[in-house]
Amino acid sequence: MTTEHVEALVIGAGQAGIAASEHLGKAGIPHLVLERARIAERWRSERWDSLVTNGPVWHDRFPGMEFPQTPPDGFAPKEEVAQYLSAYASIIKAPIRTGVNVLQVSREPGRGGFLVRTTAGDWHADHVIAATGPFQKPVIPPLAPEREGLTQLHSASYRNPAALPPGAVLVIGAGSSGVQIAEDLVAAGRRVFLSVGPHDRPPRRYRGRDFVWWLGVLGKWDAAAPHAGTEHVTIAVSGANGGHTIDFRRLAASGITLLGQAESLSGNIMQFKRDLAANIARGDANYLALLDEADAHAAAFGLDLPEDPEARSFGPEPDCVTNPILSLDLVREGIHTILWATGYVQDFAWIHLDILDERGRPKHQRGASPERGLYFLGLPWQSRRGSSFLWGVWHDARHIVDLIAIQRSYRAYRPSAGQ
Template identity: 40%
Template structure:
């Protein structure tokens, strides 16, 4: 039996905070649409975060459309269960026309200019398509993982939940971005012996001169800076996030302090060969560069304080509390005591289902504030789509509103044409 093809003026792919924000603004304008989510709304937050996960930005930055944070701790950092409750509250407010458990398998433009949207529950058509599925799709696990013995438990960061999940023994965490640094801390605080292969992620202070660094940067206008105004321009989209934590009220993550307390630090993991882990001789350079970024951000805050004549306590620059000794570039795996490896080296985007000329040679979307050169195709929720907060709760709603304004102009004002049909 052939099912009839249903039509939606706007098809939104992804039911996280980005897709829900687009739905909110479309509903405000009476524009018909459907949200397709292959799992359930806000699925990733509930299923791909560890148990002690919390925001690294203060709660006051959570400002989804029509749903600002209104809890008792605006300067705190919501934990996993609180984040999920916050997002479920947003879903309840938006009441989106969402098709949960429906995967979008292919989107392509037909000869008549309308988009064909092929899904796991049948075919749809749409005038406009908004990609709101984020950019973190395929967990990165390097080919060297295949050389590890089967006795070693291997997990990606999105599979890690808590230390008890891992077998007894020591743990190697590969990568020191936000996830790697926080998971290494989680294991360290639980008393596990941790080995950390340090990458090139920068770090920043949690608090400086009496205030959260995020608050200082907000006052300085950093979060209003657009990608076009940033010194790196589009290159900022490839930057690794600074590592810091909101855990226990918020604090710095200082890998040097962890090392002083017994964590083993190495340079970047390069290979597994002849039963040994091979590390790059760049640990000291990576730590030094992270500290330069840390002190550089604080120096920019110092300048702002001086220019504004703000009376706050003076704070000295960070000085290292530990220095690496002779570099360790090889570690015998059998004798190391390592029984588990956590790969915390990110994700690759996968937009293979979208047949549109909107990607660069690396498979990343080309756009200007989410609007692509192919009419009717948009992106929302990507890091630095327009500003630093584009991939976060703080600014995704503004980006969604901008996209919806573009869509409204394209579709016109005929509300009869803006209904979902079929």
């Protein structure tokens, strides 16, 4: 089998790969995008049915195209996001080959560049952009062994309440995914238990502006690195049902039983840490701190925005917080499903190069790896807080393509005659 040559090879046709293709095309760099399934596959088949974007679409989009159906301040359903990305790829004429699974990326000795082995043949590429994003391999902590009568699944496999076995559901993880799924389940009449860990809890809106606007004017989207100890703190915010601030007291009032972090499962008994009140208090502190910053900014710049005193009013502490449940009998409570909303890890085992640190994360500087010509795109905090979002990945892609263009100019240099 012959090996085809392409100057730049992009792996993944989600938002990161499409953004890379746009900038490569504008720079006149011949390239190809390989996608294991369909364009934006994770939005199509690896998310629950009622998922919507967590940011309003005036903000969470590519600069060159608005969402056609969802109004600017609305939150697009996952199907529209997939359609949006597919349409954008068509508009920019992205050279995408779908149904191609990349098996291995390695150096090609004596030639430079990279050998990329796939299910559709091999390519030699001068530059490779790994644009597979941050949500690659679902993580389920090894707390609960498999047992008969108990279904365990990750949020990546959840679709809707009707697809789960009858009975109560224990949702572990109270970031955006866990909370939205818990609300989805309780709205369908399910009895729901929700394990709450440490989290940040921004307001959905404050003084007439969405929190993404406040993060922008306060310069927080441009933060180059997370504060120490907060790299993996989950964000509890929702765009569901028009968007609302996540309030764990309100969730308890709706019938959801709140628990601390899950600790262990022995037989039918699940144990939980005595940290629920502290975790909620930490989220409240994060919430109030952002309100304080917003008020200070509005005052300093003379912004004519309506006061919002109700935003600082909290309801009474629910009994499950003041008298925390530390031990839960799954059989007695009728719990037949544990749903793990516990995030993902990145999986770059297919890159056969020394590009990972001791924790298995890519080594890079704003997406440029130590292996010259190999780049990452779509990583959390790749260059700033907004790197994982549509608009953020678009700007990161422009930076990476600028680096590739610079290297092309050096390769194209030829000394003047007589030099």
